[in-house]
Amino acid sequence: MSLYEAKKEIGNAVRARLSERGLSYQDVSDSVSGLSASEISRITCAEDYSLNSLATLLTALDLKLEFKEKAQ
Secondary structure, three states: OOOOHHHHHHHHHHHHHHHHOOOHHHHHHHOOOOOOOHHHHHHHHOOOOHHHHHHHHHOOOOOOOOOOOOOO
């Protein structure tokens, strides 16, 4: 899996959670200090973003990132 594919998968999961909860990027940004709506957009669009921003967003959405060994 390429880096872009991994970021796309993360973005899709975040977008799905936002949809489940009926939240906009601005709703989350307003409730989380230091996380802008544009940074959330960068995450969902698989653009460059910081790990700190990703961790903050995942925490706000009650999501966690899991690491698994690659299938051979």
